[in-house]
Amino acid sequence: xxxxxxxxFAQELLDDFYAECDEQLGVLRDLLTGLETTRxxxxxxxxxxxxxxxxxxxxxAAIVGLRAAEELAHVAESYLKGLTRGELALSDAGxxxxxxxxxxxxxxxxxxxxxxxxPAVADLVDGLKQFASPAPATPATDAPPPAxxxxxxxxxxxxxxxxxxxFTFSPSNELDARGVNLDAVRARLGALGTVRSxxxxxKTGGMTFEFxxxxxxxxxxxxxxxxxxxxxxxxxxxxxxxxxxxxxxVVPSSLASEPLDLPAAEDQGAxxxxxxSHIVRVDIGRLDDLLRIAGELVIHxxxxxxxxxxxxxDSSALKEVNLSxxxxxxxxxxxxxxxxxxxxxxxxxxxxxxxxDLARSSTKKARLIIEGRHTEIDKxxxxxxxxxxxxxxxxxxxxxxxxxxxRLAAGKPAEGAIVLSAAAxxxxxxxxxxxxxxxxxxxxxxxxxxxxxxxxxxxxxxxAILDLLCTPGFSTREETDRAAxxxxxxxxxxxxxxxxxxxxxxxxxxxxxxxFTLRLPLTLSIVETVLFSVAGQTCAVPQNLVQxxxxxxxxxxxxxRQTLIIPYRNGVLPVVRLGxxxxxxxxxxxxxxxxxxxxxxxxxxxxxxxxxxxxxxxGLVIDRVVGQREVVVRPMDDPLIQAPGILGATELGDGRPxxxxxxxxxLEGAIRPLSASERTEAAALIASSS
Amino acid sequence: MTESDTYILFELAxxxxxxxxxxxxxxxxxxxxxxxxxxAPSVDGVVFSRGKVIPALxxxxxxxxxxxxxxxSTRLILLNVQQRVVALIVDAAREFKKLSPDSIRPxxxxxxxxxxxxxxxxxxxxDRMILLLDVAxxxxxxxxxxxAGAPAAPTA
Numbered sequence: 001x002x003x004x005x006x007x008x009f010a011q012e013l014l015d016d017f018y019a020e021c022d023e024q025l026g027v028l029r030d031l032l033t034g035l036e037t038t039r040x041x042x043x044x045x046x047x048x049x050x051x052x053x054x055x056x057x058x059x060x061a062a063i064v065g066l067r068a069a070e071e072l073a074h075v076a077e078s079y080l081k082g083l084t085r086g087e088l089a090l091s092d093a094g095x096x097x098x099x100x101x102x103x104x105x106x107x108x109x110x111x112x113x114x115x116x117x118x119p120a121v122a123d124l125v126d127g128l129k130q131f132a133s134p135a136p137a138t139p140a141t142d143a144p145p146p147a148x149x150x151x152x153x154x155x156x157x158x159x160x161x162x163x164x165x166x167f168t169f170s171p172s173n174e175l176d177a178r179g180v181n182l183d184a185v186r187a188r189l190g191a192l193g194t195v196r197s198x199x200x201x202x203k204t205g206g207m208t209f210e211f212x213x214x215x216x217x218x219x220x221x222x223x224x225x226x227x228x229x230x231x232x233x234x235x236x237x238x239x240x241x242x243x244x245x246x247x248x249x250v251v252p253s254s255l256a257s258e259p260l261d262l263p264a265a266e267d268q269g270a271x272x273x274x275x276x277s278h279i280v281r282v283d284i285g286r287l288d289d290l291l292r293i294a295g296e297l298v299i300h301x302x303x304x305x306x307x308x309x310x311x312x313x314d315s316s317a318l319k320e321v322n323l324s325x326x327x328x329x330x331x332x333x334x335x336x337x338x339x340x341x342x343x344x345x346x347x348x349x350x351x352x353x354x355x356x357d358l359a360r361s362s363t364k365k366a367r368l369i370i371e372g373r374h375t376e377i378d379k380x381x382x383x384x385x386x387x388x389x390x391x392x393x394x395x396x397x398x399x400x401x402x403x404x405x406x407r408l409a410a411g412k413p414a415e416g417a418i419v420l421s422a423a424a425x426x427x428x429x430x431x432x433x434x435x436x437x438x439x440x441x442x443x444x445x446x447x448x449x450x451x452x453x454x455x456x457x458x459x460x461x462x463x464a465i466l467d468l469l470c471t472p473g474f475s476t477r478e479e480t481d482r483a484a485x486x487x488x489x490x491x492x493x494x495x496x497x498x499x500x501x502x503x504x505x506x507x508x509x510x511x512x513x514x515x516f517t518l519r520l521p522l523t524l525s526i527v528e529t530v531l532f533s534v535a536g537q538t539c540a541v542p543q544n545l546v547q548x549x550x551x552x553x554x555x556x557x558x559x560x561r562q563t564l565i566i567p568y569r570n571g572v573l574p575v576v577r578l579g580x581x582x583x584x585x586x587x588x589x590x591x592x593x594x595x596x597x598x599x600x601x602x603x604x605x606x607x608x609x610x611x612x613x614x615x616x617x618x619g620l621v622i623d624r625v626v627g628q629r630e631v632v633v634r635p636m637d638d639p640l641i642q643a644p645g646i647l648g649a650t651e652l653g654d655g656r657p658x659x660x661x662x663x664x665x666x667l668e669g670a671i672r673p674l675s676a677s678e679r680t681e682a683a684a685l686i687a688s689s690s
Numbered sequence: 691m692t693e694s695d696t697y698i699l700f701e702l703a704x705x706x707x708x709x710x711x712x713x714x715x716x717x718x719x720x721x722x723x724x725x726x727x728x729x730a731p732s733v734d735g736v737v738f739s740r741g742k743v744i745p746a747l748x749x750x751x752x753x754x755x756x757x758x759x760x761x762x763s764t765r766l767i768l769l770n771v772q773q774r775v776v777a778l779i780v781d782a783a784r785e786f787k788k789l790s791p792d793s794i795r796p797x798x799x800x801x802x803x804x805x806x807x808x809x810x811x812x813x814x815x816x817d818r819m820i821l822l823l824d825v826a827x828x829x830x831x832x833x834x835x836x837x838a839g840a841p842a843a844p845t846a
Contacts, residue, residue, distance in 0.1 A: 537724065537725060581727045581728075582725055582727055634738075634742065634743045635743070636726075636736065636743045638743075638744070638745045638774055638775075638776060639831050640729065640730065640733050640745035640747065640776065640829075640831070641726055641729055641733060641736055641743070641745040643726055643727060643728040643729050644728055645727070645728065646726060646727075646728075648743070649724070649736055649738075649743045651738050655721070655722070655738055656721075656722045656724060656738070657724040657735075657736045657737060657738050657743055658724065659724060659726060659736075
């Protein structure tokens with residue numbers, strides 16, 4: 001026995017377990033939803049991957065002693081085995097049961113992770129068994145022989161055919177290094193005889209695993225001890241006790257996993273999502289990239305050493321090495337960034353289930369359509385998006401989608417559609433949640449605002465509506481219904497998105513649709529920027545938003561209605577004088593700013609940074625371009641300095657903060673298609689000035 | 691004698707104020723403040739400190755007093771309270787002092803004006819009075835006078 005089976009080691013084991021379960025549940029969900037949408041009579045081979053995944057999940061659950069999950073997975077696995085062999089056919093009801101199983105497994109694992117009571121499985125186990133037992137013997141009846149309560153557990157143990165031994169395995173890092181891990185021990189035990197039960201025992205200083213094995217070959221204790229396993233023979237009556245009361249006395253209550261009588265906890269409003277995981281599964285190709293870059297860096301370094309040893313006669317040789325180093329470091333940074341990226345499917349995959357559930361418990365009909373599931377986003381971002389997306393999808397169902405009657409009357413299909421899409425745009429990921437429902441009812445919103453004593457602006461455009469919706473405590477429904485009324489609320493949704501350096505917007509078409517758009521940075525912390533000065537201050541904008549930088553004559557900047565425009569290509573470009581932003585709202589700044597500002601306006605031409613976005617182009621009128629620079633973004637998270645249009649700040653080596661501007665937010669009002677009359681006006685202005 | 695607390699003393703518009711030293715991370719010379727648009731009027735901008743971007747709050751503006759241009763005696767007092775780090779811009783700061791609790795009494799009706807909202811007590815010494823700053827009140831979010839969430843004014 002070794003002593004280094006530390007709690008960290010046990011925790012690591014559990015973390016691995018959760019990560020693996022997440023992956024397996026994801027695979028199961030994907031495959032099942034696939035079956036659900038194709039509907040065509042699937043070939044038995046379609047069930048093969050389902051069967052295999054369910055089997056691995058069962059094994060994992062057994063390792064950590066999560067009996068409820070193991071039991072449920074076991075029956076599901078037998079059903080799937082029947083399907084794989086073609087002995088059974090999949091019915092709609094059976095598919096439904098399998099979908100429920102995946103959901104229940106998810107709640108069980110989530111509960112285990114959060115150390116909360118484990119949901120019961122008896123109802124589903126019974127349900128599945130009806131499908132799993134092949135029909136021929138007893139023609140499928142609606143009333144299966146009622147099993148006495150409490151017998152809904154795993155298949156009763158067969159009568160012992162050999163002697164029973166209790167094996168206790170204490171895993172440790174040292175054993176692990178020798179390749180002796182749980183899997184290995186389990187496999188060896190499996191070869192020795194029949195593993196009758198297995199469960200972990202958590203005690204101060206670590207975790208051990210106990211197995212009850214039935215074998216006719218007496219095991220060699222010394223041999224097993226080498227693998228950190230102790231063993232002792234037990235009488236068969238002891239074994240029965242051990243197997244049946246396996247969880248309760250040995251496992252501390254915080255980790256206990258006995259099923260409690262909490263039927264279908266996921267329907268009771270428990271969060272569907274489990275605590276954020278900090279584990280990223282990495283494609284081996286991406287790791288190879290990192291290794292290759294590390295190799296290149298080694299080569300650069302040896303070249304550098306070589307040059308240094310030969311005495312530096314001319315600096316161009318050093319410059320060349322420096323250039324190579326710079327390139328490799330950038331590559332390294334990009335490769336590491338890629339390692340952090342995960343597909344949004346990680347957070348999307350659960351949401352169709354949410355909509356299914358809502359639709360089932362409501363008269364409304366809706367389905368969730370997912371687009372761009374392979375779009376990648378930083379792991380940190382995706383973890384924090386879970387709750388907000390859940391809320392938005394629930395919102396879409398409860399507030400957006402109408403009843404089938406209302407929909408038919410409005411000339412829409414009875415079933416509503418909620419489209420969840422993700423796409424990359426520059427350094428951002430755009431996530432949209434769109435429903436084809438009734439849109440936001442502005443009048444209803446205003447009266448609601450009045451009832452709450454919230455002042456509503458006279459003109460309710462989408463932005464004002466969103467601001468209202470994001471007022472803490474605001475809800476457009478009188479009676480908060482099951483789907484949307486609880487949980488995080490729109491204000492929290494917006495906070496989360498903004499904390500991540502993104503923004504939230506709303507596009508509502510009354511009677512037709514509601515769409516929430518989340519614009520989120522693809523990765524955090526390091527961005528390539530264009531540096532410039534304006535009103536005496538150096539600022540930066542992310543380079544991926546910059547289309548080009550042009551010089552324009554001061555006189556060419558023309559006001560038209562609420563916007564400034566300049567001629568651009570064959571049309572016009574709406575622009576914003578960035579100097580006004582700083583001049584108008586900041587205190588008379590100390591030092592240099594005033595002078596350089598006036599200096600700039602005295603010049604006849606000014607640079608304009610042309611920003612591109614989904615909606616078109618717009619320009620930032622600045623004083624001077626400073627250059628390009630890769631910068632580390634520092635968040636500005638104190639409430640005193642959270643300002644729209646600012647992504648964060650950076651520092652260029654002189655200790656002065658340089659603001660990184662979110663050009664798209666700053667230009668929000670400016671980037672919009674011109675109306676017909678504005679176009680005419682603009683054309684006239686351009687004609688007269690050129 | 692009861693235990694005395696150490697205070698950092700600073701000057702603002704002719705009055706002496708004190709902040710309990712455990713709330714102060716350090717005091718710095720003010721070199722440069724980067725203005726941040728769309729923030730509360732009393733926020734002069736941000737400064738860098740140990741890799742963090744920190745708001746610089748102009749205490750004169752916070753108290754509704756006229757601003758002064760920064761000069762050599764201007765100081766940044768970096769407060770560290772409730773997991774926030776915020777810098778206060780004050781006219782001058784150059785003293786530490788132990789104040790015995792006996793010399794401190796709560797503010798009564800004695801103090802009026804905006805400052806009154808931000809002072810939690812007064813320490814009376816033989817030669818002068820020290821107003822003790824209510825740091826929590828100073829750092830509480832100010833009612834923002836901008837239209838909620840408005841970005842930049844788009845036009846000239």
